Amino acid sequence: MAISGGVQSPSEVARCEDPAISATLPCASCWSKDYTKEIKVHTGKRYSDQLNAVGESYNYNFGTVQYKLSILCKTKNIVVVEIRFKIESDDAVNKVSVTQAKKSLIEGVKKYWDNQFSLKVVDPKCGTKILPIEFKVLFVKSDEHYIFKIHDKYDREGVTGYVLDVSKDTGPWTYAHEFGHCYGLPDEYGYNPDTEENDQVAYYKPDGTLDTPMSVPYNGGDPSDPASTIMAAYGNTIILKRHGWLIAIEANEIFNERGLGRRIVCDIV
Protein backbone atom coordinates (compact mmCIF):
# COMPACT_ATOMS: atom_id res chain seq x y z
CA MET A 1 0.00 0.00 0.00
CA ALA A 2 1.30 3.42 -0.87
CA ILE A 3 2.03 5.84 1.94
CA SER A 4 0.79 9.32 1.18
CA GLY A 5 1.20 12.65 2.87
CA GLY A 6 3.89 11.36 5.20
CA VAL A 7 1.32 9.59 7.37
CA GLN A 8 2.34 6.11 8.37
CA SER A 9 -0.04 3.23 8.72
CA PRO A 10 0.00 1.51 12.14
CA SER A 11 1.87 -1.49 10.74
CA GLU A 12 4.52 0.82 9.35
CA VAL A 13 5.08 2.34 12.78
CA ALA A 14 5.30 -1.09 14.39
CA ARG A 15 7.85 -2.14 11.82
CA CYS A 16 9.92 0.97 12.52
CA GLU A 17 9.98 0.32 16.25
CA ASP A 18 11.17 -3.26 15.83
CA PRO A 19 14.90 -3.23 14.96
CA ALA A 20 14.81 -6.89 13.92
CA ILE A 21 12.23 -6.19 11.25
CA SER A 22 13.40 -2.75 10.20
CA ALA A 23 16.88 -4.14 9.57
CA THR A 24 15.54 -5.93 6.53
CA LEU A 25 12.51 -3.80 5.76
CA PRO A 26 13.08 -0.09 6.41
CA CYS A 27 10.04 1.98 7.30
CA ALA A 28 8.88 4.91 5.21
CA SER A 29 10.31 7.50 7.57
CA CYS A 30 13.79 6.02 7.28
CA TRP A 31 16.46 7.78 5.22
CA SER A 32 13.68 10.08 4.14
CA LYS A 33 15.84 13.10 3.39
CA ASP A 34 19.30 14.24 2.35
CA TYR A 35 21.30 16.56 4.58
CA THR A 36 23.37 19.51 3.38
CA LYS A 37 25.25 21.87 5.65
CA GLU A 38 27.72 24.70 5.19
CA ILE A 39 30.42 23.94 7.73
CA LYS A 40 32.43 26.80 9.23
CA VAL A 41 34.38 25.76 12.29
CA HIS A 42 37.46 26.42 14.34
CA THR A 43 39.49 23.25 13.94
CA GLY A 44 41.42 23.40 17.22
CA LYS A 45 39.99 21.10 19.89
CA ARG A 46 37.30 20.02 17.44
CA TYR A 47 39.19 18.16 14.71
CA SER A 48 42.70 17.99 16.16
CA ASP A 49 45.02 19.34 18.80
CA GLN A 50 48.73 20.09 19.11
CA LEU A 51 50.59 18.93 22.17
CA ASN A 52 54.04 19.51 23.59
CA ALA A 53 56.58 16.79 24.31
CA VAL A 54 54.98 15.85 27.63
CA GLY A 55 51.51 15.70 26.11
CA GLU A 56 50.12 19.02 27.27
CA SER A 57 47.84 20.90 24.92
CA TYR A 58 49.10 24.39 24.27
CA ASN A 59 47.53 27.35 22.62
CA TYR A 60 48.45 26.68 19.04
CA ASN A 61 46.85 29.12 16.65
CA PHE A 62 44.43 26.90 14.76
CA GLY A 63 42.41 28.50 12.02
CA THR A 64 38.84 28.11 10.89
CA VAL A 65 37.84 26.15 7.82
CA GLN A 66 34.78 26.15 5.64
CA TYR A 67 33.31 23.63 3.24
CA LYS A 68 29.97 22.14 2.27
CA LEU A 69 29.06 18.71 3.56
CA SER A 70 26.25 16.80 1.84
CA ILE A 71 25.03 13.50 3.22
CA LEU A 72 22.89 12.11 0.42
CA CYS A 73 21.46 9.17 2.35
CA LYS A 74 18.09 9.36 0.62
CA THR A 75 18.99 9.84 -3.03
CA LYS A 76 22.54 8.99 -4.13
CA ASN A 77 23.87 7.08 -1.12
CA ILE A 78 27.09 9.07 -1.07
CA VAL A 79 28.66 11.81 1.02
CA VAL A 80 30.14 14.82 -0.77
CA VAL A 81 32.71 17.19 0.68
CA GLU A 82 32.63 20.25 -1.57
CA ILE A 83 34.94 23.22 -1.56
CA ARG A 84 34.26 26.27 -3.71
CA PHE A 85 37.27 28.24 -4.95
CA LYS A 86 37.36 31.71 -6.44
CA ILE A 87 40.37 32.25 -8.69
CA GLU A 88 42.68 35.21 -8.36
CA SER A 89 45.91 35.20 -10.32
CA ASP A 90 49.03 37.32 -10.72
CA ASP A 91 49.17 39.46 -13.84
CA ALA A 92 52.12 37.35 -14.99
CA VAL A 93 50.01 34.19 -14.94
CA ASN A 94 48.34 33.65 -18.30
CA LYS A 95 45.07 31.90 -19.11
CA VAL A 96 46.75 28.65 -20.06
CA SER A 97 48.47 28.50 -16.67
CA VAL A 98 45.20 29.21 -14.85
CA THR A 99 43.54 26.38 -16.75
CA GLN A 100 46.44 24.08 -15.89
CA ALA A 101 46.29 25.04 -12.20
CA LYS A 102 42.54 24.31 -12.08
CA LYS A 103 43.19 20.96 -13.72
CA SER A 104 45.95 20.08 -11.26
CA LEU A 105 43.79 20.95 -8.25
CA ILE A 106 40.93 18.78 -9.51
CA GLU A 107 43.31 15.97 -10.43
CA GLY A 108 45.05 16.05 -7.04
CA VAL A 109 41.78 15.91 -5.15
CA LYS A 110 40.23 13.16 -7.28
CA LYS A 111 43.35 11.03 -7.47
CA TYR A 112 44.27 11.06 -3.81
CA TRP A 113 41.08 11.71 -1.83
CA ASP A 114 38.29 9.88 -3.66
CA ASN A 115 37.45 6.30 -2.66
CA GLN A 116 39.57 6.43 0.48
CA PHE A 117 36.85 5.97 3.04
CA SER A 118 33.14 5.80 3.66
CA LEU A 119 30.77 7.17 6.26
CA LYS A 120 29.09 4.41 8.24
CA VAL A 121 25.77 5.55 9.67
CA VAL A 122 24.14 3.36 12.30
CA ASP A 123 20.56 4.27 13.03
CA PRO A 124 18.95 2.10 15.75
CA LYS A 125 15.62 2.43 13.96
CA CYS A 126 16.54 2.35 10.30
CA GLY A 127 19.63 0.15 10.18
CA THR A 128 23.10 0.81 8.80
CA LYS A 129 24.22 2.63 5.67
CA ILE A 130 27.74 2.80 4.27
CA LEU A 131 28.11 5.94 2.18
CA PRO A 132 31.27 6.40 0.06
CA ILE A 133 32.79 9.86 0.54
CA GLU A 134 33.52 11.90 -2.57
CA PHE A 135 35.47 15.14 -2.74
CA LYS A 136 34.48 17.90 -5.09
CA VAL A 137 36.13 21.11 -6.25
CA LEU A 138 34.00 23.88 -7.70
CA PHE A 139 35.19 27.14 -9.24
CA VAL A 140 32.93 30.09 -8.54
CA LYS A 141 32.80 33.85 -9.03
CA SER A 142 31.32 34.53 -5.59
CA ASP A 143 30.22 32.78 -2.40
CA GLU A 144 33.56 30.96 -2.27
CA HIS A 145 35.02 29.01 0.63
CA TYR A 146 38.59 29.86 -0.41
CA ILE A 147 40.43 32.22 -2.70
CA PHE A 148 42.57 30.17 -5.08
CA LYS A 149 45.53 32.49 -5.54
CA ILE A 150 47.75 31.49 -8.42
CA HIS A 151 51.15 33.14 -8.34
CA ASP A 152 53.79 33.11 -11.02
CA LYS A 153 56.11 31.74 -8.33
CA TYR A 154 55.25 30.89 -4.73
CA ASP A 155 57.89 29.02 -2.82
CA ARG A 156 55.89 27.35 -0.12
CA GLU A 157 52.32 26.63 -1.04
CA GLY A 158 49.87 26.86 1.82
CA VAL A 159 46.51 27.81 3.23
CA THR A 160 46.38 31.03 5.22
CA GLY A 161 42.96 31.91 6.50
CA TYR A 162 40.68 31.45 3.51
CA VAL A 163 43.41 31.82 0.88
CA LEU A 164 45.17 28.96 -0.88
CA ASP A 165 48.45 30.28 -2.31
CA VAL A 166 50.07 28.25 -5.09
CA SER A 167 52.47 28.62 -8.01
CA LYS A 168 51.28 28.29 -11.59
CA ASP A 169 53.19 25.00 -11.82
CA THR A 170 52.18 23.51 -8.46
CA GLY A 171 51.61 19.78 -8.88
CA PRO A 172 48.68 17.51 -8.01
CA TRP A 173 50.24 16.03 -4.86
CA THR A 174 50.70 19.44 -3.29
CA TYR A 175 47.13 20.30 -4.19
CA ALA A 176 45.94 17.15 -2.48
CA HIS A 177 47.88 18.00 0.69
CA GLU A 178 46.62 21.58 0.75
CA PHE A 179 43.06 20.45 0.06
CA GLY A 180 43.39 18.40 3.25
CA HIS A 181 44.05 21.64 5.12
CA CYS A 182 41.13 23.36 3.40
CA TYR A 183 38.69 20.93 4.95
CA GLY A 184 40.33 20.86 8.33
CA LEU A 185 43.29 18.49 8.58
CA PRO A 186 46.47 19.51 10.42
CA ASP A 187 50.03 19.06 9.29
CA GLU A 188 51.46 15.95 10.86
CA TYR A 189 54.79 17.66 11.44
CA GLY A 190 56.19 20.41 13.64
CA TYR A 191 56.97 23.96 12.60
CA ASN A 192 59.56 25.07 15.10
CA PRO A 193 62.93 23.36 15.56
CA ASP A 194 63.78 25.28 18.72
CA THR A 195 60.84 24.49 20.94
CA GLU A 196 59.22 21.26 21.94
CA GLU A 197 55.82 22.84 21.68
CA ASN A 198 54.45 21.06 18.66
CA ASP A 199 56.00 17.68 19.17
CA GLN A 200 52.71 15.84 19.00
CA VAL A 201 49.49 15.95 17.04
CA ALA A 202 46.26 14.26 18.08
CA TYR A 203 43.04 13.81 16.16
CA TYR A 204 39.54 13.84 17.58
CA LYS A 205 37.61 10.65 16.90
CA PRO A 206 34.07 10.59 15.50
CA ASP A 207 32.68 10.17 19.04
CA GLY A 208 34.39 13.42 20.10
CA THR A 209 37.12 11.87 22.25
CA LEU A 210 40.78 12.60 21.61
CA ASP A 211 42.80 9.85 19.96
CA THR A 212 46.25 8.85 21.23
CA PRO A 213 48.68 11.67 20.34
CA MET A 214 51.41 10.88 17.83
CA SER A 215 54.92 12.28 17.74
CA VAL A 216 55.55 14.35 14.65
CA PRO A 217 58.86 15.25 13.02
CA TYR A 218 60.03 18.80 12.52
CA ASN A 219 59.41 20.23 9.06
CA GLY A 220 58.05 17.19 7.28
CA GLY A 221 58.65 13.51 7.71
CA ASP A 222 60.52 10.96 5.67
CA PRO A 223 58.13 9.98 2.85
CA SER A 224 59.28 6.36 3.06
CA ASP A 225 58.62 6.07 6.81
CA PRO A 226 55.79 3.52 7.18
CA ALA A 227 54.07 5.84 9.68
CA SER A 228 54.11 8.74 7.24
CA THR A 229 51.00 10.08 5.52
CA ILE A 230 49.88 12.62 2.96
CA MET A 231 49.72 15.22 5.77
CA ALA A 232 53.25 14.44 6.99
CA ALA A 233 55.70 14.10 4.15
CA TYR A 234 56.15 15.45 0.66
CA GLY A 235 55.06 12.95 -1.98
CA ASN A 236 53.56 10.47 0.47
CA THR A 237 50.08 9.35 -0.58
CA ILE A 238 48.91 7.39 2.47
CA ILE A 239 45.47 8.46 3.66
CA LEU A 240 44.13 6.90 6.85
CA LYS A 241 40.75 6.68 8.52
CA ARG A 242 41.70 9.52 10.86
CA HIS A 243 41.80 11.85 7.87
CA GLY A 244 38.06 11.33 7.51
CA TRP A 245 37.08 11.48 11.18
CA LEU A 246 36.18 15.14 11.04
CA ILE A 247 33.48 14.30 8.49
CA ALA A 248 31.96 11.82 10.94
CA ILE A 249 32.19 14.42 13.73
CA GLU A 250 30.09 16.81 11.63
CA ALA A 251 27.76 14.02 10.49
CA ASN A 252 27.05 13.06 14.09
CA GLU A 253 25.90 16.63 14.72
CA ILE A 254 23.87 16.80 11.53
CA PHE A 255 21.99 13.55 12.12
CA ASN A 256 21.26 14.07 15.78
CA GLU A 257 18.63 16.72 15.45
CA ARG A 258 16.76 17.99 18.46
CA GLY A 259 13.83 15.77 19.37
CA LEU A 260 14.99 12.81 17.31
CA GLY A 261 14.50 10.46 20.24
CA ARG A 262 17.32 8.11 19.37
CA ARG A 263 21.04 8.31 18.83
CA ILE A 264 22.41 7.92 15.29
CA VAL A 265 26.12 7.06 15.33
CA CYS A 266 28.54 7.86 12.49
CA ASP A 267 32.02 6.46 11.93
CA ILE A 268 34.60 6.29 9.15
CA VAL A 269 35.24 2.89 7.56
Ligand SMILES: [Zn+2]
Ligand atom coordinates in the same frame (compact mmCIF):
# COMPACT_ATOMS: atom_id res chain seq x y z
ZN1 LIG B 1 50.64 21.33 5.15
